[in-house]
Amino acid sequence: MTFLNFVLLVFLILKRKVKRGEGKIENLLKNTFFFRMTEAFQEGLEKIIKEEMEKIMAKTEEEIKKATEKFIEDYKKTCLGIYQGIDISGAKFVSEIEKEKEKFSKKVEEIGKSSLKAQEEILNFAKSEISKLREKSLQSQNLFSSKIKEKIEESSKTLSKEFSQILKSIAEDLKREVAKAEKEIENYKNERLKEVDERIYKMLGEVAKKTIGKAIDLSTHEELVMEALRKAKKEFF
Amino acid sequence: MEKIFEEFAKRIKTTEEVAFFLDEISFLQKIIFKERKVPLIERSRGKISQEFWKLIENLEKENLMPKDPEGQFLFFEKFKEYLKNLPKMKIEIAFLASDQFLKRVTDYLEENFGQKIILDLTFNPKIVAGAIIEFSGKYLDFSLAKEIEKIFQKNKHSQHSPVGK
Numbered sequence: 001m002t003f004l005n006f007v008l009l010v011f012l013i014l015k016r017k018v019k020r021g022e023g024k025i026e027n028l029l030k031n032t033f034f035f036r037m038t039e040a041f042q043e044g045l046e047k048i049i050k051e052e053m054e055k056i057m058a059k060t061e062e063e064i065k066k067a068t069e070k071f072i073e074d075y076k077k078t079c080l081g082i083y084q085g086i087d088i089s090g091a092k093f094v095s096e097i098e099k100e101k102e103k104f105s106k107k108v109e110e111i112g113k114s115s116l117k118a119q120e121e122i123l124n125f126a127k128s129e130i131s132k133l134r135e136k137s138l139q140s141q142n143l144f145s146s147k148i149k150e151k152i153e154e155s156s157k158t159l160s161k162e163f164s165q166i167l168k169s170i171a172e173d174l175k176r177e178v179a180k181a182e183k184e185i186e187n188y189k190n191e192r193l194k195e196v197d198e199r200i201y202k203m204l205g206e207v208a209k210k211t212i213g214k215a216i217d218l219s220t221h222e223e224l225v226m227e228a229l230r231k232a233k234k235e236f237f
Numbered sequence: 238m239e240k241i242f243e244e245f246a247k248r249i250k251t252t253e254e255v256a257f258f259l260d261e262i263s264f265l266q267k268i269i270f271k272e273r274k275v276p277l278i279e280r281s282r283g284k285i286s287q288e289f290w291k292l293i294e295n296l297e298k299e300n301l302m303p304k305d306p307e308g309q310f311l312f313f314e315k316f317k318e319y320l321k322n323l324p325k326m327k328i329e330i331a332f333l334a335s336d337q338f339l340k341r342v343t344d345y346l347e348e349n350f351g352q353k354i355i356l357d358l359t360f361n362p363k364i365v366a367g368a369i370i371e372f373s374g375k376y377l378d379f380s381l382a383k384e385i386e387k388i389f390q391k392n393k394h395s396q397h398s399p400v401g402k
Contacts, residue, residue: 197393198393201389201390201392201393202389204389205385205386205389208385208389209363209365209381209382209385212365212366212381212385213331213362213365213366213381216331216365216366216381218332220366221330221331221332221366222332222334222338222341224366224367224368224381225328225330225334225338225342225367225368226341226342226345227367227379228367228368228370228377228379228380229342229345229346229349229368229370231377231379232370232372232377232379233349233350235375235377236350236372236373236375
């Protein structure tokens with residue numbers, strides 16, 4: 001494998017990692033359910049993404065550096081073996097190596113720049129998605145509250161209708177009961193009056209009897225008894 | 238014998254008097270078999286009522302009563318039966334009747350009902366006046382109390398009738 005091919009491979013690996021990061025974010029956004037996001041949350045999310053990207057980049061640079069150094073070392077060793085045999089070609093080869101090294105460093109720089117660019121792109125993408133999420137959650141929230149309002153209005157109409165019906169039936173029942181009670185009271189009143197009348201007449205009778213009894217003399221008594229006997233005779237004969 | 242009893246019964250007016258004479262007869266029946274040698278009239282002097290003693294005396298004088306104790310006992314037994322079987326009329330009156338009035342009533346009854354009737358008398362001032370009579374299974378209220386009640390009932394109904402209003 002030539003040095004150039006190695007660098008290309010590293011670049012491809014890095015790009016793939018960035019793309020994977022992008023894909024993860026997309027999937028995450030697709031599978032997330034809508035909820036209200038605060039500004040603080042948005043800021044925190046951006047911060048987290050940034051930090052993670054920086055970590056990934058640092059790690060990737062470190063790996064590239066290590067791999068590069070190792071490759072150079074191995075190459076140097078190999079080259080030294082070859083240099084001992086052929087000095088001219090070795091010097092030329094070294095200069096070529098130096099040129100290739102320069103090119104490799106430039107390429108690594110370019111990769112670093114493009115990874116920074118990728119990081120910025122990811123951040124921007126996350127920002128736009130987050131704001132989209134926020135909008136959607138606001139919309140659904142508004143829809144939800146309007147639906148709730150509608151339902152409440154509907155229910156209150158139904159309730160008031162039912163309530164008025166219940167009131168009506170209660171009023172009717174009360175009317176009936178009142179009429180019944182009035183009738184019972186009237187009957188009771190009449191009965192009591194009748195009782196009182198009877199008692200009054202009875203008392204009057206008793207008083208009359210006592211009064212008359214005291215006023216009758218002996219001869220009248222005797223005559224009244226004889227009168228009774230005469231009436232009795234008619235009953236028997 | 239029946240005539241003796243009837244004659245004696247003329248002076249009896251009420252059930253109390255009947256009960257009184259029945260007691261006297263029972264007393265005589267007890268002493269009949271004692272001291273047989275002494276006449277009954279002597280044995281009974283001061284121990285029975287004057288009225289009844291006079292009756293016994295007359296019966297002995299006129300030989301209307303048997304002389305033997307057994308005969309006398311039987312005589313009194315029949316007398317008792319006669320008195321017990323006299324018809325009784327229950328009569329309620331509102332005053333304390335005199336003996337004279339009671340005689341008047343019993344005479345009226347004997348005359349108009351054709352038989353001797355004894356009065357079962359009750360004093361009840363609540364009837365005000367008149368009499369309540371019970372005789373031969375009939376109950377007749379000829380009291381003044383009843384008449385007064387009738388009047389008040391009539392007035393009460395005329396008060397409550399729609400025509401009366």
